[in-house]
Amino acid sequence: MYLEDFPVGTRWSAGEFTVTAEEALEFASRYDPQPMHTDAEAAAKGRFGELIASGWHTAALVMGVLARARLFGDTEVLGLGVDQLQWPTPVRFGDVMAVDVEVVGNRPSESKPEFGIAKLKTVARNQRDEVVYSMISNCWVPRRPV
Amino acid sequence: MYLEDFPVGTRWSAGEFTVTAEEALEFASRYDPQPMHTDAEAAAKGRFGELIASGWHTAALVMGVLARARLFGDTEVLGLGVDQLQWPTPVRFGDVMAVDVEVVGNRPSESKPEFGIAKLKTVARNQRDEVVYSMISNCWVPRRPV
Numbered sequence: 001m002y003l004e005d006f007p008v009g010t011r012w013s014a015g016e017f018t019v020t021a022e023e024a025l026e027f028a029s030r031y032d033p034q035p036m037h038t039d040a041e042a043a044a045k046g047r048f049g050e051l052i053a054s055g056w057h058t059a060a061l062v063m064g065v066l067a068r069a070r071l072f073g074d075t076e077v078l079g080l081g082v083d084q085l086q087w088p089t090p091v092r093f094g095d096v097m098a099v100d101v102e103v104v105g106n107r108p109s110e111s112k113p114e115f116g117i118a119k120l121k122t123v124a125r126n127q128r129d130e131v132v133y134s135m136i137s138n139c140w141v142p143r144r145p146v
Numbered sequence: 147m148y149l150e151d152f153p154v155g156t157r158w159s160a161g162e163f164t165v166t167a168e169e170a171l172e173f174a175s176r177y178d179p180q181p182m183h184t185d186a187e188a189a190a191k192g193r194f195g196e197l198i199a200s201g202w203h204t205a206a207l208v209m210g211v212l213a214r215a216r217l218f219g220d221t222e223v224l225g226l227g228v229d230q231l232q233w234p235t236p237v238r239f240g241d242v243m244a245v246d247v248e249v250v251g252n253r254p255s256e257s258k259p260e261f262g263i264a265k266l267k268t269v270a271r272n273q274r275d276e277v278v279y280s281m282i283s284n285c286w287v288p289r290r291p292v
Binding site for chain 2: 030031036046047059060061064067068078080085086
Protein backbone atom coordinates (compact mmCIF):
# COMPACT_ATOMS: atom_id res chain seq x y z
CA MET A 1 0.00 0.00 0.00
CA TYR A 2 1.10 3.51 -0.80
CA LEU A 3 0.22 7.04 0.26
CA GLU A 4 -2.12 7.25 -2.74
CA ASP A 5 -4.23 4.39 -1.36
CA PHE A 6 -5.71 6.30 1.55
CA PRO A 7 -6.90 9.79 0.64
CA VAL A 8 -8.20 12.29 3.18
CA GLY A 9 -11.48 11.01 4.57
CA THR A 10 -10.50 7.32 4.62
CA ARG A 11 -11.75 5.77 7.88
CA TRP A 12 -11.10 2.55 9.72
CA SER A 13 -12.50 0.91 12.83
CA ALA A 14 -9.18 -0.40 14.09
CA GLY A 15 -10.33 -2.57 16.98
CA GLU A 16 -10.93 -2.63 20.70
CA PHE A 17 -8.97 -3.02 23.89
CA THR A 18 -9.73 -3.51 27.56
CA VAL A 19 -7.72 -1.98 30.37
CA THR A 20 -7.22 -4.63 33.03
CA ALA A 21 -6.24 -3.71 36.58
CA GLU A 22 -3.28 -6.10 36.54
CA GLU A 23 -1.77 -4.71 33.35
CA ALA A 24 -2.51 -1.09 34.27
CA LEU A 25 -0.76 -1.47 37.63
CA GLU A 26 2.20 -3.27 36.08
CA PHE A 27 2.61 -0.56 33.43
CA ALA A 28 2.23 2.29 35.92
CA SER A 29 4.62 0.81 38.47
CA ARG A 30 7.28 0.65 35.78
CA TYR A 31 6.59 3.75 33.67
CA ASP A 32 4.32 6.12 35.54
CA PRO A 33 4.58 5.55 39.31
CA GLN A 34 2.32 8.35 40.48
CA PRO A 35 -0.11 7.68 43.34
CA MET A 36 -3.16 8.25 41.11
CA HIS A 37 -2.00 5.26 39.03
CA THR A 38 -0.42 2.96 41.60
CA ASP A 39 -1.69 3.64 45.14
CA ALA A 40 -5.31 2.52 45.59
CA GLU A 41 -5.67 4.17 48.99
CA ALA A 42 -4.35 7.53 47.83
CA ALA A 43 -6.39 7.31 44.62
CA ALA A 44 -9.60 6.66 46.58
CA LYS A 45 -9.10 10.00 48.33
CA GLY A 46 -8.08 11.78 45.10
CA ARG A 47 -10.06 13.60 42.48
CA PHE A 48 -11.18 10.46 40.60
CA GLY A 49 -12.14 8.38 43.64
CA GLU A 50 -10.23 5.34 42.38
CA LEU A 51 -7.13 4.37 40.45
CA ILE A 52 -6.95 5.51 36.83
CA ALA A 53 -4.70 4.22 34.06
CA SER A 54 -1.60 6.11 33.00
CA GLY A 55 -2.26 8.12 29.86
CA TRP A 56 0.91 6.59 28.40
CA HIS A 57 -0.55 3.16 28.96
CA THR A 58 -3.61 4.20 26.99
CA ALA A 59 -1.29 5.51 24.26
CA ALA A 60 0.58 2.18 24.20
CA LEU A 61 -2.64 0.14 24.10
CA VAL A 62 -3.96 2.25 21.23
CA MET A 63 -0.68 1.68 19.36
CA GLY A 64 -1.10 -2.06 19.91
CA VAL A 65 -4.55 -1.95 18.32
CA LEU A 66 -3.24 0.08 15.38
CA ALA A 67 -0.25 -2.21 14.79
CA ARG A 68 -2.37 -5.36 14.91
CA ALA A 69 -5.01 -3.85 12.60
CA ARG A 70 -2.33 -3.65 9.88
CA LEU A 71 -4.14 -0.73 8.27
CA PHE A 72 -1.34 -0.45 5.71
CA GLY A 73 -0.81 -4.16 5.07
CA ASP A 74 2.90 -4.97 4.75
CA THR A 75 3.91 -1.37 4.17
CA GLU A 76 6.29 0.01 6.76
CA VAL A 77 4.88 3.22 8.18
CA LEU A 78 7.12 5.28 10.41
CA GLY A 79 5.72 7.58 13.06
CA LEU A 80 7.40 10.98 12.91
CA GLY A 81 5.49 12.56 15.72
CA VAL A 82 2.11 13.50 17.08
CA ASP A 83 0.18 16.74 17.17
CA GLN A 84 -2.52 17.36 19.74
CA LEU A 85 -2.47 14.26 21.86
CA GLN A 86 -5.29 14.57 24.41
CA TRP A 87 -6.62 12.55 27.33
CA PRO A 88 -10.00 14.23 27.91
CA THR A 89 -11.56 11.55 30.14
CA PRO A 90 -9.84 9.35 32.75
CA VAL A 91 -9.51 5.65 31.92
CA ARG A 92 -10.78 3.40 34.71
CA PHE A 93 -9.86 -0.24 35.13
CA GLY A 94 -12.16 -2.52 33.19
CA ASP A 95 -13.06 0.12 30.61
CA VAL A 96 -13.45 -1.17 27.06
CA MET A 97 -12.23 1.14 24.31
CA ALA A 98 -12.98 1.26 20.60
CA VAL A 99 -10.33 2.81 18.35
CA ASP A 100 -11.22 4.66 15.14
CA VAL A 101 -8.83 6.20 12.64
CA GLU A 102 -9.41 8.82 9.95
CA VAL A 103 -7.00 10.24 7.39
CA VAL A 104 -7.02 14.02 7.85
CA GLY A 105 -3.96 14.90 5.75
CA ASN A 106 -2.04 13.39 2.86
CA ARG A 107 0.78 15.13 1.05
CA PRO A 108 4.04 14.27 -0.74
CA SER A 109 7.31 15.03 1.00
CA GLU A 110 9.07 18.10 -0.37
CA SER A 111 12.57 16.76 0.25
CA LYS A 112 12.04 13.07 -0.62
CA PRO A 113 9.41 12.76 -3.37
CA GLU A 114 9.25 8.97 -3.09
CA PHE A 115 7.66 9.43 0.35
CA GLY A 116 4.78 11.37 1.76
CA ILE A 117 3.25 12.35 5.08
CA ALA A 118 -0.17 11.09 6.10
CA LYS A 119 -1.89 12.71 9.05
CA LEU A 120 -4.04 10.23 10.91
CA LYS A 121 -6.56 11.21 13.56
CA THR A 122 -6.99 8.39 16.04
CA VAL A 123 -9.76 8.48 18.66
CA ALA A 124 -10.45 5.97 21.44
CA ARG A 125 -13.88 5.95 23.09
CA ASN A 126 -14.93 4.02 26.17
CA GLN A 127 -18.09 1.93 26.62
CA ARG A 128 -19.95 5.14 27.57
CA ASP A 129 -18.93 6.69 24.20
CA GLU A 130 -16.68 9.21 25.97
CA VAL A 131 -13.48 10.14 24.16
CA VAL A 132 -10.62 9.03 26.40
CA TYR A 133 -7.78 9.58 23.92
CA SER A 134 -7.21 11.38 20.66
CA MET A 135 -4.16 12.18 18.63
CA ILE A 136 -3.19 13.40 15.20
CA SER A 137 -0.08 11.51 14.14
CA ASN A 138 2.27 12.26 11.27
CA CYS A 139 3.29 9.12 9.40
CA TRP A 140 6.01 8.69 6.80
CA VAL A 141 4.63 6.52 4.01
CA PRO A 142 6.08 5.41 0.66
CA ARG A 143 4.45 6.79 -2.50
CA ARG A 144 3.44 4.64 -5.41
CA PRO A 145 6.38 4.31 -7.82
CA VAL A 146 5.76 6.23 -11.06
CA MET B 147 4.32 23.09 45.25
CA TYR B 148 2.01 25.30 43.24
CA LEU B 149 1.84 26.74 39.76
CA GLU B 150 3.49 29.91 41.08
CA ASP B 151 6.62 27.94 42.07
CA PHE B 152 7.83 27.26 38.54
CA PRO B 153 7.65 30.31 36.29
CA VAL B 154 8.45 30.16 32.58
CA GLY B 155 12.15 29.45 32.16
CA THR B 156 12.43 27.04 35.11
CA ARG B 157 14.62 24.09 34.07
CA TRP B 158 15.36 20.67 35.47
CA SER B 159 17.69 17.83 34.53
CA ALA B 160 15.22 15.06 35.30
CA GLY B 161 17.46 12.02 34.95
CA GLU B 162 18.61 9.34 32.55
CA PHE B 163 17.40 6.04 31.16
CA THR B 164 18.86 3.23 29.12
CA VAL B 165 16.94 1.28 26.52
CA THR B 166 17.76 -2.39 26.96
CA ALA B 167 17.11 -4.91 24.19
CA GLU B 168 15.13 -7.17 26.50
CA GLU B 169 12.77 -4.46 27.68
CA ALA B 170 12.42 -2.89 24.22
CA LEU B 171 11.46 -6.24 22.69
CA GLU B 172 9.03 -7.02 25.50
CA PHE B 173 7.35 -3.63 25.17
CA ALA B 174 7.17 -3.80 21.37
CA SER B 175 5.83 -7.34 21.27
CA ARG B 176 2.99 -6.26 23.51
CA TYR B 177 2.28 -2.70 22.38
CA ASP B 178 3.92 -2.07 19.01
CA PRO B 179 4.46 -5.34 17.13
CA GLN B 180 5.84 -3.93 13.89
CA PRO B 181 8.80 -5.71 12.24
CA MET B 182 11.10 -2.70 12.72
CA HIS B 183 10.65 -3.13 16.51
CA THR B 184 10.32 -6.91 16.90
CA ASP B 185 11.85 -8.81 13.96
CA ALA B 186 15.67 -8.62 13.95
CA GLU B 187 16.01 -10.17 10.50
CA ALA B 188 13.49 -7.84 8.86
CA ALA B 189 14.96 -4.86 10.72
CA ALA B 190 18.48 -5.69 9.48
CA LYS B 191 17.22 -5.28 5.91
CA GLY B 192 15.16 -2.18 6.73
CA ARG B 193 16.01 1.48 6.70
CA PHE B 194 17.76 1.54 10.06
CA GLY B 195 19.83 -1.64 9.61
CA GLU B 196 18.81 -2.97 13.01
CA LEU B 197 15.94 -3.05 15.47
CA ILE B 198 14.83 0.28 16.89
CA ALA B 199 12.72 0.94 19.97
CA SER B 200 9.05 1.81 19.67
CA GLY B 201 8.51 5.53 20.00
CA TRP B 202 5.82 4.77 22.58
CA HIS B 203 8.38 2.90 24.64
CA THR B 204 10.58 5.99 24.59
CA ALA B 205 7.55 8.03 25.67
CA ALA B 206 6.89 5.62 28.53
CA LEU B 207 10.53 5.60 29.65
CA VAL B 208 10.61 9.41 29.62
CA MET B 209 7.46 9.43 31.76
CA GLY B 210 9.16 7.06 34.18
CA VAL B 211 12.07 9.47 34.57
CA LEU B 212 9.72 12.42 35.06
CA ALA B 213 7.58 10.61 37.65
CA ARG B 214 10.62 9.45 39.64
CA ALA B 215 12.21 12.91 39.51
CA ARG B 216 9.22 14.25 41.48
CA LEU B 217 9.71 17.69 39.98
CA PHE B 218 6.61 18.92 41.81
CA GLY B 219 7.19 17.17 45.13
CA ASP B 220 3.97 15.73 46.53
CA THR B 221 1.75 17.87 44.32
CA GLU B 222 -0.51 15.89 42.02
CA VAL B 223 0.00 17.06 38.46
CA LEU B 224 -2.40 15.78 35.85
CA GLY B 225 -1.41 15.49 32.20
CA LEU B 226 -4.13 16.95 29.98
CA GLY B 227 -2.39 16.30 26.71
CA VAL B 228 0.67 16.89 24.60
CA ASP B 229 1.42 19.26 21.76
CA GLN B 230 4.15 18.51 19.24
CA LEU B 231 5.44 15.13 20.31
CA GLN B 232 8.37 14.27 18.03
CA TRP B 233 10.74 11.35 17.52
CA PRO B 234 13.42 12.96 15.32
CA THR B 235 16.09 10.25 15.73
CA PRO B 236 15.62 6.48 16.05
CA VAL B 237 16.38 4.94 19.44
CA ARG B 238 18.75 1.97 19.21
CA PHE B 239 19.14 -0.69 21.88
CA GLY B 240 21.74 0.27 24.47
CA ASP B 241 21.28 4.00 23.91
CA VAL B 242 21.50 6.11 27.06
CA MET B 243 19.19 9.10 27.21
CA ALA B 244 19.24 12.24 29.34
CA VAL B 245 15.93 13.99 29.98
CA ASP B 246 15.64 17.75 30.43
CA VAL B 247 12.53 19.75 31.20
CA GLU B 248 11.79 23.44 30.78
CA VAL B 249 8.68 25.42 31.70
CA VAL B 250 7.52 27.19 28.53
CA GLY B 251 4.06 28.29 29.66
CA ASN B 252 2.30 29.04 32.93
CA ARG B 253 -1.18 30.49 33.18
CA PRO B 254 -4.22 30.31 35.48
CA SER B 255 -7.25 28.35 34.33
CA GLU B 256 -10.10 30.54 33.13
CA SER B 257 -12.83 28.17 34.33
CA LYS B 258 -11.27 26.97 37.61
CA PRO B 259 -9.17 29.74 39.14
CA GLU B 260 -7.73 27.47 41.84
CA PHE B 261 -5.85 25.61 39.08
CA GLY B 262 -3.57 26.54 36.23
CA ILE B 263 -1.94 25.05 33.17
CA ALA B 264 1.82 24.67 32.96
CA LYS B 265 3.36 23.88 29.60
CA LEU B 266 6.48 21.76 29.99
CA LYS B 267 8.92 21.12 27.16
CA THR B 268 10.63 17.77 27.70
CA VAL B 269 13.60 16.72 25.57
CA ALA B 270 15.51 13.43 25.62
CA ARG B 271 18.96 13.27 24.06
CA ASN B 272 21.07 10.17 23.43
CA GLN B 273 24.77 9.69 24.23
CA ARG B 274 25.60 11.37 20.88
CA ASP B 275 23.61 14.45 21.98
CA GLU B 276 20.98 13.79 19.31
CA VAL B 277 17.41 14.65 20.25
CA VAL B 278 15.45 11.40 20.17
CA TYR B 279 12.25 12.70 21.73
CA SER B 280 10.61 16.00 22.49
CA MET B 281 7.18 17.00 23.64
CA ILE B 282 5.33 19.98 25.01
CA SER B 283 2.87 18.73 27.61
CA ASN B 284 -0.02 20.57 29.22
CA CYS B 285 -0.24 19.93 32.93
CA TRP B 286 -3.05 20.78 35.33
CA VAL B 287 -1.49 22.17 38.51
CA PRO B 288 -3.03 23.64 41.69
CA ARG B 289 -2.47 27.35 42.36
CA ARG B 290 -1.28 28.71 45.65
CA PRO B 291 -4.27 29.41 47.91
CA VAL B 292 -4.82 33.14 48.38
